[in-house]
Amino acid sequence: MQGGSSWLSLPLCISPQLLLLAMGLLLKTPAGLAQENEADEAVHSVKFITKNFIYGNPEHKVNVYVKMHRDSPFLVCMDLALSQSEVIDPNYLWIGPQGQNLESQSNMNLTETGKLMLLDFNEAMSGPYTCTLSYRVVQGDMQVEEERYQAYKFMVYAYREPDYTYQVSVHFTTKDCSFAGNEEFFKDLEKVLDHLISPVTCHIIHSSYKCHSVKRPKHVLEDELFVTFQVNPFAPGWEAACREATTDCEDVTNSRVQEARWLIEEFFRKQSYVLKHEFQNTPVIHYIEHSFQVMRLDSCHPGFGKNDVTHSDCTNCCVACDPGTYSSNNNVVCLKCTNIRITSYGAKSC
Numbered sequence: 001m002q003g004g005s006s007w008l009s010l011p012l013c014i015s016p017q018l019l020l021l022a023m024g025l026l027l028k029t030p031a032g033l034a035q036e037n038e039a040d041e042a043v044h045s046v047k048f049i050t051k052n053f054i055y056g057n058p059e060h061k062v063n064v065y066v067k068m069h070r071d072s073p074f075l076v077c078m079d080l081a082l083s084q085s086e087v088i089d090p091n092y093l094w095i096g097p098q099g100q101n102l103e104s105q106s107n108m109n110l111t112e113t114g115k116l117m118l119l120d121f122n123e124a125m126s127g128p129y130t131c132t133l134s135y136r137v138v139q140g141d142m143q144v145e146e147e148r149y150q151a152y153k154f155m156v157y158a159y160r161e162p163d164y165t166y167q168v169s170v171h172f173t174t175k176d177c178s179f180a181g182n183e184e185f186f187k188d189l190e191k192v193l194d195h196l197i198s199p200v201t202c203h204i205i206h207s208s209y210k211c212h213s214v215k216r217p218k219h220v221l222e223d224e225l226f227v228t229f230q231v232n233p234f235a236p237g238w239e240a241a242c243r244e245a246t247t248d249c250e251d252v253t254n255s256r257v258q259e260a261r262w263l264i265e266e267f268f269r270k271q272s273y274v275l276k277h278e279f280q281n282t283p284v285i286h287y288i289e290h291s292f293q294v295m296r297l298d299s300c301h302p303g304f305g306k307n308d309v310t311h312s313d314c315t316n317c318c319v320a321c322d323p324g325t326y327s328s329n330n331n332v333v334c335l336k337c338t339n340i341r342i343t344s345y346g347a348k349s350c
Contacts, residue, residue: 053115055080056131056152064156065314066121075154077114077131082150088136090114097127123158123303123320123346130154158346159317162298162306162332164254166231166261170268171291175284176223177211185285186227193229193264202260203235224288230297231264233257250301261294268292302327303346305334320346 054064055076066072076083077092092114094102102108102116107125109117114133118125130153137146174182186209194204207229215221233253242249271287300306300318305327308315321327321334326347337350 054154055083056154058150058152061128061153061155063311063313064154065159065311065317065319066118066156068122068158068160069120071109072118072121072156074111074115074117075129075131075156077116077133077152079150079152088138090133090135093132093134095130095132097125097129102129118156121156121158124344126156126158126320126345128153129156157311157314158320159314160301160304161250161254162300162316162318163250163330164233164257165297165299166257167228167295167297168231168261168264169226169228169291169293171288172225172227172285173288174211174223174225177213179223179284181285182209182211182225186225189227190229193267196263196267197231197260198235200256200259200263201235201238202231202233202257204229205232206230225285231257231260233260265292265294298332299330300327300332302329302348306332307334323347326350 053074053076054062056062056079058079064072064075077094078087090113094110094114094116096102096105102110104110107119109119114131116129116131118129130151133150133152135148137148139145172185174185186207190204190207197203207227209225209227211223211225213221214224233256238253238256242252268287269292272289275282275286298306298316298318303321303326304318305321305325306315306318310322311317311319318332323343323345324337324341325334326337326342326349327334328349335350337347339350342350
């Protein structure tokens with residue numbers, strides 16, 4: 001391939017389509033990315049949810065985070081130290097967020113040993129869960145019995161994984177900032193990247209470029225295209241892709257946008273190889289090696305938000321908005337409601 005061929009019929013220019021073609025499908029197909037992509041993004045987990053049992057604490061409340069539409073771990077009406085001892089005639093009384101007795105509730109699994117599991121959890125079930133344990137202590141001579149009581153409080157919150165979007169920036173050299181081919185190159189690049197990630201129902205949004213003169217160490221002054229765009233998982237057809245996993249749609253879209261991010265990163269990683277091995281002369285517009293940068297942007301569903309202070313045990317979670325707060329859009333912050341007092345969790349409006 002000669003460096004003089006170009007989509008603009010101008011010397012030493014190269015289109016993104018030509019680069020993609022020259023790569024000869026060096027990129028891997030989306031279906032083959034699943035295993036390699038596992039190391040790219042660690043699956044977020046909340047430390048409490050990784051355990052089958054969560055014990056109470058007599059000195060303070062225990063925060064518990066339960067993913068939407070999942071069952072909670074068992075909340076144990078006992079602290080860990082007491083659970084290692086013999087407990088005589090134990091009785092358990094569980095009270096829910098609305099002051100209701102939880103015995104025989106349809107969406108609860110309450111065992112005879114005082115363990116409570118909340119089934120198919122949602123934001124409306126968030127709030128304080130209190131258990132009172134009563135038991136007897138018998139003296140060694142069996143003549144003296146003492147009845148004791150201990151209360152345990154659990155604050156249980158519904159959470160979602162945030163929706164991922166990736167902000168990407170990349171640089172290209174160009175002939176000069178007034179070069180007529182800059183705009184067409186940018187539009188072609190956008191089309192190529194959109195086509196590249198369309199199989200995983202993702203698309204490019206908020207794309208733009210600017211041209212700047214840059215002086216790098218040990219290099220002459222060069223004009224460069226600073227290209228930025230976002231990789232978004234909600235391309236047309238994404239709803240159908242989530243139809244079989246409606247309750248955890250963010251897991252599906254997050255997995256797909258991670259694949260899209262990997263495809264784009266691999267595309268730019270191969271640019272240097274293509275330029276060195278497929279072109280005798282370096283094109284005027286070409287990728288600057290190692291200029292690829294990516295940052296993840298999170299958003300939350302309406303009714304959910306992040307709060308690193310209140311929810312320090314679940315800082316990456318979109319947690320149901322507390323009573324008195326709301327979130328009506330896809331921001332990551334729950335706002336205070338100044339007009340009407342909101343008494344429920346997960347409010348979407350004030």
